[in-house]
């Protein structure tokens with residue numbers, strides 16, 4: 278048995294290669310919660326009384342919603358809406374019924390300027406991918422689009438690896454749809470990450486230091 282690198286008491290089951298340590302389920306959940314809270318606080322992501330979530334049934338969309346709902350759900354003055362894709366609508370309606378939040382179906386993900394805060398599901402890989410496209414294809418306007426907070430659009434998971442988000446979603450028993458790799462540069466980024474664990478973090482840290 279390998280002991281957890283954090284509590285040093287329980288069985289370490291989840292390996293984080295860039296920390297070179299195993300963690301038990303409870304400590305892993307705690308670490309993830311802290312990281313997401315740090316992002317929310319640092320970028321002042323939740324200063325609004327109206328919060329909408331892009332909900333597509335993916336692990337990031339479950340994690341974003343439940344994390345923030347657990348933080349703020351008891352506030353009577355805050356309203357929550359799931360902006361659900363057609364595919365995820367059935368699950369979104371179940372959540373709506375159970376937790377008393379609103380659901381709206383969205384046809385496409387083109388985001389208009391709205392007053393409410395909109396929570397996006399971008400994870401570390403999405404941030405890396407868009408960052409590389411921005412530089413490689415000289416689409417520098419993209420950089421604004423991937424900031425952790427860009428006006429009313431917020432990305433609480435922008436620096437968290439998809440694998441860890443899916444592990445967390447599994448531990449929480451969310452019945453999520455598998456993340457689809459839609460990205461062109463991602464395979465290359467993943468290869469670099471395999472050789473040098475932590476490479477994706479370095480890229481995003483560099484990005485964060487730019488603004």
Ligand SMILES: [Zn+2]
Nearest residue numbers: 281284301304
């Ligand atoms: Zn532990």
